[in-house]
Amino acid sequence: MFIDIDDAAKGPDVTFHFEGRPITTRAGISVAAALLAAGETATRDTPVSGQARGAYCLMGACFECLVEIDGVPNQQGCMVNVRDGMVVRRQRGAAVVGP
Amino acid sequence: MQTADAIIIGGGMVGAAIAYGLRSRGLDTLMLDEGDVAFRAARGNFGLVWVQSKGIDCPEYAAWTRRSADLWPDFAAEMADLTGIDLQHERPGGLHVCLSEDEFETRRGQMMRLHNHAAGAFPFEMLDRQALASRLKGLGPDVVGGSFSPLDGHANPLHLWRALHTGYQARGGRTRTEARVTDITWRHGTYRLATTAGPIEAPKVVIAAGLGTKPLAAMLGLAAPINPLRGQILVTERAEPFLDLPLTWVRQTGEGSIMMGDSHEDVGFDDGTRWDVLAGIADRARRIFPFLEGARIVRAWGALRPYSPDGLPVYDRPPEGDGAFVASVHSGVTLAAIHAGPLAAAIADGQLPDDVSVLKAARFHVH
Numbered sequence: 001m002f003i004d005i006d007d008a009a010k011g012p013d014v015t016f017h018f019e020g021r022p023i024t025t026r027a028g029i030s031v032a033a034a035l036l037a038a039g040e041t042a043t044r045d046t047p048v049s050g051q052a053r054g055a056y057c058l059m060g061a062c063f064e065c066l067v068e069i070d071g072v073p074n075q076q077g078c079m080v081n082v083r084d085g086m087v088v089r090r091q092r093g094a095a096v097v098g099p
Numbered sequence: 100m101q102t103a104d105a106i107i108i109g110g111g112m113v114g115a116a117i118a119y120g121l122r123s124r125g126l127d128t129l130m131l132d133e134g135d136v137a138f139r140a141a142r143g144n145f146g147l148v149w150v151q152s153k154g155i156d157c158p159e160y161a162a163w164t165r166r167s168a169d170l171w172p173d174f175a176a177e178m179a180d181l182t183g184i185d186l187q188h189e190r191p192g193g194l195h196v197c198l199s200e201d202e203f204e205t206r207r208g209q210m211m212r213l214h215n216h217a218a219g220a221f222p223f224e225m226l227d228r229q230a231l232a233s234r235l236k237g238l239g240p241d242v243v244g245g246s247f248s249p250l251d252g253h254a255n256p257l258h259l260w261r262a263l264h265t266g267y268q269a270r271g272g273r274t275r276t277e278a279r280v281t282d283i284t285w286r287h288g289t290y291r292l293a294t295t296a297g298p299i300e301a302p303k304v305v306i307a308a309g310l311g312t313k314p315l316a317a318m319l320g321l322a323a324p325i326n327p328l329r330g331q332i333l334v335t336e337r338a339e340p341f342l343d344l345p346l347t348w349v350r351q352t353g354e355g356s357i358m359m360g361d362s363h364e365d366v367g368f369d370d371g372t373r374w375d376v377l378a379g380i381a382d383r384a385r386r387i388f389p390f391l392e393g394a395r396i397v398r399a400w401g402a403l404r405p406y407s408p409d410g411l412p413v414y415d416r417p418p419e420g421d422g423a424f425v426a427s428v429h430s431g432v433t434l435a436a437i438h439a440g441p442l443a444a445a446i447a448d449g450q451l452p453d454d455v456s457v458l459k460a461a462r463f464h465v466h
């Protein structure tokens with residue numbers, strides 16, 4: 001369970017969608033933090049083993065927090081701030097890059 | 100005083116392979132490594148097990164490389180059995196893509212020279228654009244063709260490095276890290292090493308310290324001009340498999356990441372990165388496969404190759420004493436199998452293989 005301990009520092013309410021579910025949070029926090037606060041601890045499946053994973057270091061180093069944001073795959077949720085209307089999906093496996 | 104049958108200085112790609120081979124042949128071995136402060140090519144390389152382009156004007160090196168590539172499948176299987184680590188070795192052949200007619204003709208000449216020196220042992224094909232396009236989808240308009248050799252392959256170099264250490268330890272080999280060798284002397288048939296972990300003695304010592312090799316070899320009277328040559332590499336997000344064979348400058352790893360390499364920069368002991376060089380590497384990869392433009396880069400780094408003036412390996416025996424060996428190469432992944440096997444076997448017997456006698460450091464000294 002994650003509890004918000006820094007309410008004062010945050011901005012106005014924003015609503016984004018995770019896997020179709022609307023989540024309302026405050027502007028100024030990262031996608032990964034917002035997902036954790038909403039109880040979404042597993043936000044991707046690894047392309048290697050298929051295991052479910054979620055944000056870990058929250059500082060851009062581990063790449064465990066990968067999600068698809070507004071159609072762009074493999075974004076580090078901990079490095080992107082939530083915006084109103086954002087559409088976030090689980091990162092399922094690898095991206096498609098090929099020809 | 101610590102002692103051993105043989106001390107291996109350097110726990111990088113070359114030292115770890117030789118240490119593993121010596122230990123596998125029953126020697127009581129002690130491998131010394133400087134630790135994480137060291138420049139370590141073992142940690143920053145591209146992972147090709149590469150034959151075409153190696154030893155174009157040195158048939159002995161070309162043959163040595165071919166032999167190692169031939170030993171790789173059994174070597175990878177041995178490592179997997181012993182350590183449970185999958186080296187992700189594959190040998191689907193490899194391609195070198197040419198981006199101009201000039202490059203293509205130069206390449207053809209080089210491949211012909213390799214072929215002519217190899218008495219039929221170096222199979223290759225020059226593929227024109229059409230032939231290449233039937234093999235690789237999504238080629239950019241600048242691609243004019245390329246060279247293919249079925250002897251080439253690739254592996255996961257970090258898994259290789261870890262497996263060498265794990266396998267060495269599983270067979271009872273001893274390792275000291277944070278043990279930088281600062282002095283070596285020879286007296287009465289024994290090498291005495293001063294190290295940051297205390298003094299150590301052995302009748303046999305293998306100097307395989309990458310960029311630390313030059314000063315160590317000098318302590319035993321051998322001038323081995325091994326200097327840094329930087330290479331920079333870019334790595335993308337993991338992608339669905341689209342490339343089933345390695346290219347000189349682009350390969351897809353077992354986990355799906357796309358690696359793009361690399362540069363050859365003479366910048367001394369600076370393992371940093373530069374935007375202009377990285378941009379050039381990305382641009383060359385994009386000229387080969389324009390769709391790579393959409394791939395997200397997740398990491399970039401610089402690493403230093405231990406490089407000799409002619410780019411060939413140095414295998415030698417310093418004049419002080421009769422039990423010292425020096426080994427330094429800039430293709431430590433490719434040559435890992437032959438280092439762990441035939442090279443280690445010869446060193447265990449107190450010799451260097453005849454096959455590499457032309458690769459002594461004496462070739463750099465004008466008489």
Ligand SMILES: Cc1cc2nc3c(=O)[nH]c(=O)nc-3n(C[C@H](O)[C@H](O)[C@H](O)COP(=O)(O)OP(=O)(O)OC[C@H]3O[C@@H](n4cnc5c(N)ncnc54)[C@H](O)[C@@H]3O)c2cc1C
Pocket residue numbers: 108109110111112113114115131132133134137138139140141142143144145146147148149278279280281307308309310311312315329330331332361401402403404405426427428429430431432433434
């Ligand atoms: C960008 C790049 C791309 C490359 N791509 C490929 C490739 O595709 N295929 C391929 O085959 N090769 C490749 N290589 C080359 C390969 O990585 C090197 O050939 C190999 O790592 C060299 O091994 P080494 O053991 O000599 O040196 P290193 O791996 O650098 O290890 C040297 C070790 O010696 C230790 N040491 C140094 N001085 C001392 C001392 N005084 N006392 C104790 N220990 C000491 C250090 O701690 C270090 O661990 C590449 C290299 C680079 C930089």
Ligand code: FES
Pocket residue numbers: 032054055056057058059060061062063064065066076077078079
């Ligand atoms: S949680 Fe580690 S990079 Fe985002």
